[in-house]
Amino acid sequence: xxxxxxxxxxxxxxxxxxxxxxxxxxxxxxxxxxxxxxxxxxxxxxxxxxxxxxxxxxxxxxxxxxxxxxxxxxxxxxxxxxxxxxxxxxxxxxxxxxxxxxxxxxxxxxxxxxxxxxxxxxxxxxxxxxxxxxxxxxxxxxxxxxxxxxxxxxxxxxxxxxxxxxxxxxxxxxxxxxxxxxxxxxxxxxxxxxxxxxxxxxxxx
Numbered sequence: 001x002x003x004x005x006x007x008x009x010x011x012x013x014x015x016x017x018x019x020x021x022x023x024x025x026x027x028x029x030x031x032x033x034x035x036x037x038x039x040x041x042x043x044x045x046x047x048x049x050x051x052x053x054x055x056x057x058x059x060x061x062x063x064x065x066x067x068x069x070x071x072x073x074x075x076x077x078x079x080x081x082x083x084x085x086x087x088x089x090x091x092x093x094x095x096x097x098x099x100x101x102x103x104x105x106x107x108x109x110x111x112x113x114x115x116x117x118x119x120x121x122x123x124x125x126x127x128x129x130x131x132x133x134x135x136x137x138x139x140x141x142x143x144x145x146x147x148x149x150x151x152x153x154x155x156x157x158x159x160x161x162x163x164x165x166x167x168x169x170x171x172x173x174x175x176x177x178x179x180x181x182x183x184x185x186x187x188x189x190x191x192x193x194x195x196x197x198x199x200x201x202x203x204x205x
Contacts, residue, residue, distance in 0.1 A: 020046045021053050022070045025063050030112040034064065034120050034127055065130050068113070075108040077101055078138050081145035090150035091203040094143070094169065095196070102173060102195050110135075111177045118178070143169050156203065165202070172198040 024046035028037050039060060043050040057063040072078075079097040084090065105111045113131070121128030143166035150156040158165050172194035180188045199205075 017048070017052065018056055018066075019070075020048065021056055021063070022066055026067045026070070026109050026113075029064065029067065029116060030109060033116060034060075034124055039063075061126055061130075064127050065134075068130055068134050071108065071110050071113065072134060075101070075104045076110060076135065079142045079146075081142045081149065084146070084149070090146050090153065090155050091199065091205065094146060095199060098195065099192065102191050105173065105177070105191055106180065111181060114174070114177055115181045139170065140166050150203075168202055169199065 021042065025037075025042045028042045028045060032041075037060065039053055040050050042063070043053050046053070053063070057066060077097070077100060079094065083097075084093045088096075117128055117131045121131070140163075144162040147156065147158065147162035147165045147169075151158055151162070156165075160168075173191055176189050176191040176194045180191075
């Protein structure tokens with residue numbers, strides 16, 4: 001008599017479990033940082049066995065990368081220079097495309113993860129590089145392309161490089177996150193307002 005094969009978990013169940021792990025890991029990383037984060041604590045919060053987490057992610061580094069990927073997929077919509085039309089200015093395009101991401105920056109955990117990188121990136125170059133490669137460099141590259149286009153169109157007469165100008169565009173978000181999360185959390189500043197006003201200044205509006 002042959003034994004019937006044991007059916008593994010369904011794809012839906014697998015995805016649900018993976019999401020529970022990532023959600024738990026995000027919260028744990030935010031609460032204790034990367035260095036102090038433990039797989040056993042993440043498993044406990046997710047109400048799963050530690051072995052279950054290791055069956056999805058072999059290391060804490062892999063889990064951290066999965067958290068970054070989830071943040072990108074769920075709430076981060078990177079700007080793409082190729083999508084601009086002839087009928088809109090670079091200023092209008094940047095404003096329209098980046099504001100939605102600014103509005104969700106502090107409510108989705110993206111700001112907290114950025115601050116984690118600032119705090120621990122020097123001690124853990126691998127997590128810093130993950131963040132740089134997946135979030136920082138893509139938006140930096142697109143803004144450099146848009147800056148070059150604005151100069152070509154005569155919308156800007158920048159005296160600094162597109163790379164430097166792109167950094168100025170995103171600098172209010174970084175300064176705002178540092179202010180709200182570290183320097184003075186009792187007097188929260190609006191990242192949207194900081195971004196809007198800075199963009200107006202840069203483009204002479």
